[in-house]
Amino acid sequence: MECPNCKTENDDKKRFCTTCGTALGALCKRCGKIGKAGDKFCGDCGTPIVASSNERLFSLPSGPGSVKQYAPDEVEELISLRTIARDEEAASERVTQNDIDSIFG
Amino acid sequence: MKAPLISYSVLVIDDSPHSRILLLRLLQRSGLSHVELAVNGTQGIQRFKALRPDIVFLDAIMPEMDGLTALREIRKIDPDVIVVVTTSLSEKEKVMQFKDAGANYYLLKPFENEKFDQTLLKVLGILEQRVKAE
Numbered sequence: 726m727e728c729p730n731c732k733t734e735n736d737d738k739k740r741f742c743t744t745c746g747t748a749l750g751a752l753c754k755r756c757g758k759i760g761k762a763g764d765k766f767c768g769d770c771g772t773p774i775v776a777s778s779n780e781r782l783f784s785l786p787s788g789p790g791s792v793k794q795y796a797p798d799e800v801e802e803l804i805s806l807r808t809i810a811r812d813e814e815a816a817s818e819r820v821t822q823n824d825i826d827s828i829f830g
Numbered sequence: 831m832k833a834p835l836i837s838y839s840v841l842v843i844d845d846s847p848h849s850r851i852l853l854l855r856l857l858q859r860s861g862l863s864h865v866e867l868a869v870n871g872t873q874g875i876q877r878f879k880a881l882r883p884d885i886v887f888l889d890a891i892m893p894e895m896d897g898l899t900a901l902r903e904i905r906k907i908d909p910d911v912i913v914v915v916t917t918s919l920s921e922k923e924k925v926m927q928f929k930d931a932g933a934n935y936y937l938l939k940p941f942e943n944e945k946f947d948q949t950l951l952k953v954l955g956i957l958e959q960r961v962k963a964e
Binding site for chain 1: 922925938
């Protein structure tokens with residue numbers, strides 16, 4: 726899936742752009758599912774999608790000439806946010822019915 | 831599918847009318863005619879206390895009381911009732927939460943009728959074993 730912000734081509738399974746952190750689709754605030762960009766309602770729980778599909782977990786400079794200097798504490802915060810985003814992605818690992826059958830025995 | 835010899839009672843807790851009707855029809859087609867319906871977790875717990883069913887089909891995302899909270903309440907009342915979670919939630923974390931809370935089976939929506947039948951056969955097998963053991 727192409728990132729709507731930086732145009733990076735991401736793996737279809739990714740929920741956020743691996744380059745700039747933009748949500749790759751319509752993020753449901755209720756159940757956390759990500760639908761297609763432009764969706765007005767969550768396809769899983771029916772909650773209206775109020776956030777922009779371009780919502781990012783954090784902002785990073787993009788494009789040539791937009792280099793920004795970060796203070797050490799800002800760098801630490803960004804690294805921390807990246808870690809949180811990575812952990813959230815790991816926690817939201819999707820499973821198939823076969824996986825579930827194995828879990829339940 | 832062969833109808834069970836014993837008429838087990840079933841409670842379906844799901845806020846989606848489509849899901850409730852689908853489950854009702856599948857259960858009736860399988861010979862289970864004693865089926866009660868509830869539209870959310872709160873109503874589900876009330877019906878559960880009144881009916882004391884043998885099997886519960888439980889949705890996860892519902893208004894008022896979600897499926898995970900309802901499952902925990904059901905387990906406080908009856909540790910043995912068979913609970914089949916039926917939901918579209920496929921995050922491993924969520925699946926594990928339901929397993930840890932005591933769900934017996936977990937069916938991902940949308941499921942095929944064949945998968946439903948397979949799961950129901952396992953459930954009926956457990957119940958029949960329990961009857962024989964008594």
